[in-house]
Amino acid sequence: MANKSIIVENISKKYLLGKNTSKTLRDSIANLFNSAQEVEEFWALKNISFELRRGDVLGIIGKNGAGKSTLLKILSKITKPTSGRIEFLGKVSSLLEVGTGFHPELSGRENIFLNGSILGMSSSEIKKNLDEIISFSGVEKFIDTPVKKYSSGMYVRLAFSVAAHLRSDILLIDEVLAVGDNEFRKKCMTKMDDIHKSGKTIIFVSHNMNAIRNICDRVLLLDNGKLEALGATDEIINRYLNETASPLEQITSRFIKKIEVFGNTVSEDIISGQELNILFHFVDLDFQDAAIIRVEIYNRSMDLLFICNNRVNGDIIRIQDREGLVRLNVKNIPLMSGDYFIKYFIKTDGQGVDTNSKYVPFSVFNNNFYNTGLEPSSKKGILLNYEYLNF
Amino acid sequence: MNKTVIDSNKKSFEIGFSELLEYKGLLWMLAWRDIKVRYTQTYLGVIWAILTPIITLVILHFVFSKIAKVDTGEVPHILFTIAGISAWTYFSRLLSESGNAFISSQNMIQKIYFPKLVIPLSKAIVGLVDLAFTLLCLVALMFYYRVLPGHEIVVLPMFLFFAILAGIAIGLWVSALTIRYRDLRFLVPFLLRVGMFITPIAYPVSMVPEKFRLLYYVNPMAGVIEGFRWSILGTEMYWTGVYISFGVIILLFITALIYFKSVESVMADII
Numbered sequence: 001m002a003n004k005s006i007i008v009e010n011i012s013k014k015y016l017l018g019k020n021t022s023k024t025l026r027d028s029i030a031n032l033f034n035s036a037q038e039v040e041e042f043w044a045l046k047n048i049s050f051e052l053r054r055g056d057v058l059g060i061i062g063k064n065g066a067g068k069s070t071l072l073k074i075l076s077k078i079t080k081p082t083s084g085r086i087e088f089l090g091k092v093s094s095l096l097e098v099g100t101g102f103h104p105e106l107s108g109r110e111n112i113f114l115n116g117s118i119l120g121m122s123s124s125e126i127k128k129n130l131d132e133i134i135s136f137s138g139v140e141k142f143i144d145t146p147v148k149k150y151s152s153g154m155y156v157r158l159a160f161s162v163a164a165h166l167r168s169d170i171l172l173i174d175e176v177l178a179v180g181d182n183e184f185r186k187k188c189m190t191k192m193d194d195i196h197k198s199g200k201t202i203i204f205v206s207h208n209m210n211a212i213r214n215i216c217d218r219v220l221l222l223d224n225g226k227l228e229a230l231g232a233t234d235e236i237i238n239r240y241l242n243e244t245a246s247p248l249e250q251i252t253s254r255f256i257k258k259i260e261v262f263g264n265t266v267s268e269d270i271i272s273g274q275e276l277n278i279l280f281h282f283v284d285l286d287f288q289d290a291a292i293i294r295v296e297i298y299n300r301s302m303d304l305l306f307i308c309n310n311r312v313n314g315d316i317i318r319i320q321d322r323e324g325l326v327r328l329n330v331k332n333i334p335l336m337s338g339d340y341f342i343k344y345f346i347k348t349d350g351q352g353v354d355t356n357s358k359y360v361p362f363s364v365f366n367n368n369f370y371n372t373g374l375e376p377s378s379k380k381g382i383l384l385n386y387e388y389l390n391f
Numbered sequence: 392m393n394k395t396v397i398d399s400n401k402k403s404f405e406i407g408f409s410e411l412l413e414y415k416g417l418l419w420m421l422a423w424r425d426i427k428v429r430y431t432q433t434y435l436g437v438i439w440a441i442l443t444p445i446i447t448l449v450i451l452h453f454v455f456s457k458i459a460k461v462d463t464g465e466v467p468h469i470l471f472t473i474a475g476i477s478a479w480t481y482f483s484r485l486l487s488e489s490g491n492a493f494i495s496s497q498n499m500i501q502k503i504y505f506p507k508l509v510i511p512l513s514k515a516i517v518g519l520v521d522l523a524f525t526l527l528c529l530v531a532l533m534f535y536y537r538v539l540p541g542h543e544i545v546v547l548p549m550f551l552f553f554a555i556l557a558g559i560a561i562g563l564w565v566s567a568l569t570i571r572y573r574d575l576r577f578l579v580p581f582l583l584r585v586g587m588f589i590t591p592i593a594y595p596v597s598m599v600p601e602k603f604r605l606l607y608y609v610n611p612m613a614g615v616i617e618g619f620r621w622s623i624l625g626t627e628m629y630w631t632g633v634y635i636s637f638g639v640i641i642l643l644f645i646t647a648l649i650y651f652k653s654v655e656s657v658m659a660d661i662i
Contacts, residue, residue: 015660073659074397077397077504078500078501078502078503078504078659079657079660080397082399085396085398085400086396086398087395087396088394088395088396089394090394091393092395094503096502096503097502097503100498100499100502100503101498101499103424103428105427105428105431106427106428110424110427113420114421114424117416117420118417118420118503118505119503120417123420
């Protein structure tokens with residue numbers, strides 16, 4: 001038992017679909033005589049079990065509808081599990097939304113007290129932290145103005161500042177970090193890190209793989225309400241990303257039979273700073289006209305890195321027969337080692353737009369972009385040729 | 392270190408008073424928010440809290456005293472009526488606000504856990520502020536008519552308590568039912584309008600025909616308002632009737648709690 005923080009045993013949650021729960025009296029009376037109601041069962045979660053020790057930071061990932069929010073709602077006691085048992089050791093706070101209960105007519109300061117007490121802080125706790133909350137939010141000047149006059153950025157920053165000062169042993173957090181501008185986001189991540197370092201147990205749901213990677217020690221992957229995997233952060237994130245992207249052979253869309261992605265020559269690895277080739281096998285075309293192909297390259301956090309579009313660079317693509325090959329060639333690719341994804345859009349006159357429903361994955365290997373064998377350790381952004389000049 | 396257990400198999404019935412105590416900060420905060428918000432952006436502000444009962448008083452006094460010629464004995468009709476209005480306004484406002492209480496807090500209910508009882512209770516506190524203003528008017532009028540309360544005034548807190556209990560009980564019923572049956576939103580204003588006539592606000596119970604009298608007190612507010620008036624103005628009171636009203640209130644309160652508890656756990660799913 002020592003050091004345990006959360007024990008989740010066989011949690012399941014069933015929803016009844018097709019049953020209108022907020023009915024009118026008439027329906028209820030009608031149902032007294034006609035009890036056979038058409039209901040369909042839907043298991044939003046099925047037999048989820050896991051344990052966390054004090055100080056663990058668990059990320060929960062999964063596709064939309066995989067059950068992430070339901071799990072968080074059950075853990076936060078907002079809704080009851082259909083079966084199963086959960087034990088928490090320590091004070092629990094949940095943060096499914098920033099600014100719950102904020103009232104537009106009240107001032108920033110008043111809303112701090114209101115929101116704080118909704119989140120479960122005592123008024124003495126709020127008073128103690130008031131100055132810090134206000135200065136963290138950066139809206140000191142408007143703190144006595146009704147929040148309906150705030151910009152949405154100010155609103156969210158104030159709301160997050162209250163939440164950031166929660167001092168519970170266990171924190172359950174939904175995707176709430178994706179707020180504010182870059183600077184504020186950085187501030188939030190630092191705050192999360194501090195909270196982590198002070199030994200709090202955190203469960204964190206997010207779509208942002210970077211955020212997950214930055215703060216989580218372990219990751220739980222949900223798929224269709226089932227626990228698909230639980231393990232080390234990088235391992236699970238890679239597994240998840242590989243599942244969402246499909247193998248190359250399976251990539252097909254209306255105009256594309258096959259895509260090949262390679263380095264300097266066919267079937268060669270793609271090396272950082274060398275060539276990237278993407279070969280499109282066109283099929284079933286009934287146009288003789290010019291086409292526009294836009295290729296977008298994403299990294300693992302699904303940040304768009306760059307776009308190759310022949311509408312912009314002026315290249316003309318013509319395919320004379322019903323089938324044909326088009327190759328996109330990028331010299332000196334500015335990508336660090338790691339996994340990347342391709343999304344393409346093909347536009348033809350009068351034929352609509354064709355796009356891939358699943359991302360096309362490829363890997364880049366590091367081979368001395370800077371002749372030092374090094375690359376930025378943060379693995380963010382792209383690589384450029386630059387030099388520092390000394391005067 | 393505190394330990395929380397969520398167990399789907401646990402079916403025991405608890406009202407959770409200790410938990411409610413933990414959330415008393417939230418209870419006051421919500422009440423304070425409602426009071427604060429109600430009168431911001433209104434030109435007259437808190438004056439409305441005095442103005443509304445006075446307007447009601449003037450109308451009721453005119454209709455019942457000048458047109459219907461109701462006899463209230465030694466007590467001036469206007470005093471007689473405002474004592475009734477004070478308790479009735481508290482009750483009716485609590486009831487009409489309870490209907491939407493959970494629905495308007497929908498967002499909170501779906502985003503964070505807290506004992507839901509806090510919401511109707513906070514409405515009961517908010518109402519007390521208006522009640523205080525009405526009672527202030529009553530005191531002012533008593534000064535004007537040079538009427539002093541007798542020793543019965545010491546029992547007033549008991550009637551006040553039952554007024555609050557009645558408001559919470561029926562408010563709880565209404566708010567819990569409205570989650571499933573939105574029909575209540577139409578029904579409540581109608582019931583309140585009827586209630587106003589079958590409650591002794593501007594006329595004494597002695598005007599009610601003898602054979603209906605016991606039935607009359609099944610209206611929980613009948614006993615409460617009689618009691619209010621008896622303890623403040625020393626008018627006559629029919630204790631058996633008051634006991635009937637109190638019994639009804641206690642019964643409503645207990646059943647409301649039971650029904651509310653059965654809805655509470657699924658509230659976030661069905662609201």
